[in-house]
Amino acid sequence: MRANNTLRTTVLGWAVALLMFFPIGWMALTAFKTELQAVSTPPVLFFKPTLENFAAVFERGDYLKFTLNSVLVSFGSTFLALALAVPAAYRMVFHPTPRTGSTLLWMLSTKMMPPVGVLVPIYLLFRDAGLLDTVTGLVIVYALMNLPIVVWMLYTYFKDVPREILEAGRVDGASAWQEVQILLLPLAWPGIASTGLLNVILAWNEAFWSLNLTTSKAAPLTAFIAAFSSPEGLFWAKLSAASLLAIAPILVVGWFSQKQLVRGLTFGAVK
């Protein structure tokens, strides 16, 4: 009975994992095909891999510049979001008011609105403020976009820090800032790290705002990929190569921080 169950779980787990991995795996394969092989039916599974797509991609655009923009924008927005969210979450967890609960819900509700609904006002604001096609502009928009999630995640992580520890600090003479800096941040570090990492990934993969608010100077990797799907037609192999290049850095970061991320995400559950 038990062995049967384990087998079923294993099979199901592999099936779901393969299903989820398939598009990415297929993309990785396609990146090493010629354009002709990429569109042939039935699809070719065995072929002689080629690097010509990567060469074409590097030739066409400045991959490094886009990557640098992606790094600046995703890490910059993460720091900004954390800088705003840490004090907010601290206040809500350790000095709540009767309205704290509804404030949290309201923050989350802003995520329910489709971004396109505010595209025009934000575009106009950015145009007038000279923020279009700037890294600063994207940093601001990404930080605000992810702020509700960051506050929510920090809120739950901070909840796991015993309030008596901060109170002991207060009795010992710590200011609110020292409470956060010396006591709260070190204690909630795994949670903060995984929140930050999630924010980096979300910002890295964001396409809507980057496509609409940047043209060339501040364009991140998502815009770089998109450039391969227009105007001359769809080049599947090159598109795949560009996509693979775009997700490579974040995959590496994710791989190395895997342990930290899992620990952070289960922080509250296992204690």
Next chain:
Amino acid sequence: MAALTLRNIHKRYGGVHIIKGVDLDIADGEFVVFVGPSGCGKSTLLRMIAGLEEISEGDLAIGGTRVNDTPPAERGIAMVFQSYALYPHMSVRDNMGFALRLAKVPDAQIKAKVDRAAQLLHLDQLLERKPAALSGGQRQRVAIGRAIVREPKVFLFDEPLSNLDASLRVQMRIEIARMHERLGATMIYVTHDQVEAMTMADKIVVLQGGVVEQVGSPLELYHHPRNRFVAGFIGSPKMNFLACTVRALGAQGVSVELPGGSRVTVPVDTAGVQPGQPLTLGVRPEHLVEGERAGSGTLNGQVLVVERLGGSTFLYVDVNGETLTLQVDGNSRTGVDDRVAIAVDGAVCQLFDATGVALTRHDRHPLADLGRHRAA
């Protein structure tokens, strides 16, 4: 210079009235215990003194200065939390020196003070460890050490021993009492354990439902409880309560008839008492005696349960449907289902009226005002 005065202190949180007007004077160097059932507001009151909860109404003064709006660190207090609340990412040394470091005390001085406190609490070997590597009792000591290092005028303890096992609790109780003796600082100690209250306090404050029921020395509360709640809360096992009826009033006090028809005379004021009036007689388990005695009232009952502790034995006896607790000699041979006679000496009983208020005793118990030291 660290007397405390609380004047008409209130705490409201949302629509809930938690502390309902507390007036209290705490003398310099006194060991005061707040005791009461859970939810009585004792911890809230302590946290208000610490500055961790706002005072909704009333005045709190420490050392003669009103401190309602003073931040905790500037009130001259130190607090020991129930959960110890050590800083888990710091060594014992850093935990104990944290307040001094924040106050920008020179490093050499911090080191000297931490070393001295550590020696006092036998923590000298553990200074470089993190709290996670300590036992419960050691963590408790670090928490106390962290308070001592600050040399506060007032120590606040919030149920500090409730996470320790029984034997360690007794040991720490003694250590805290000795520390109080040595430091001479004012200490306020919150507990729900009446044994801790009785053994450690100069003065006990009994709280219920956000109201002070009685303030007094341990023996004053034991011998002269103001009402039925205090009488039942102080003393272990709990005081027995019996319904009785007033039969006669006289210079000797009030004579009441017990269940079963025998009479006892309790030496209390007769003012406001009418013959035929129903009252409640309170008598402690240790004041009941097995067998009949001349001059005492008698109750008859059947033993339900016997608890033998060695030195003493508790008998739970059914008397007319009520269960009475008796504390008798450890060598008593009485067993379950035995029929026993119980002698009730009116001189050590209390009488409570229908509202639960105790009738005033004629004489004050000679030890009711005894201090910690015989001379005092």
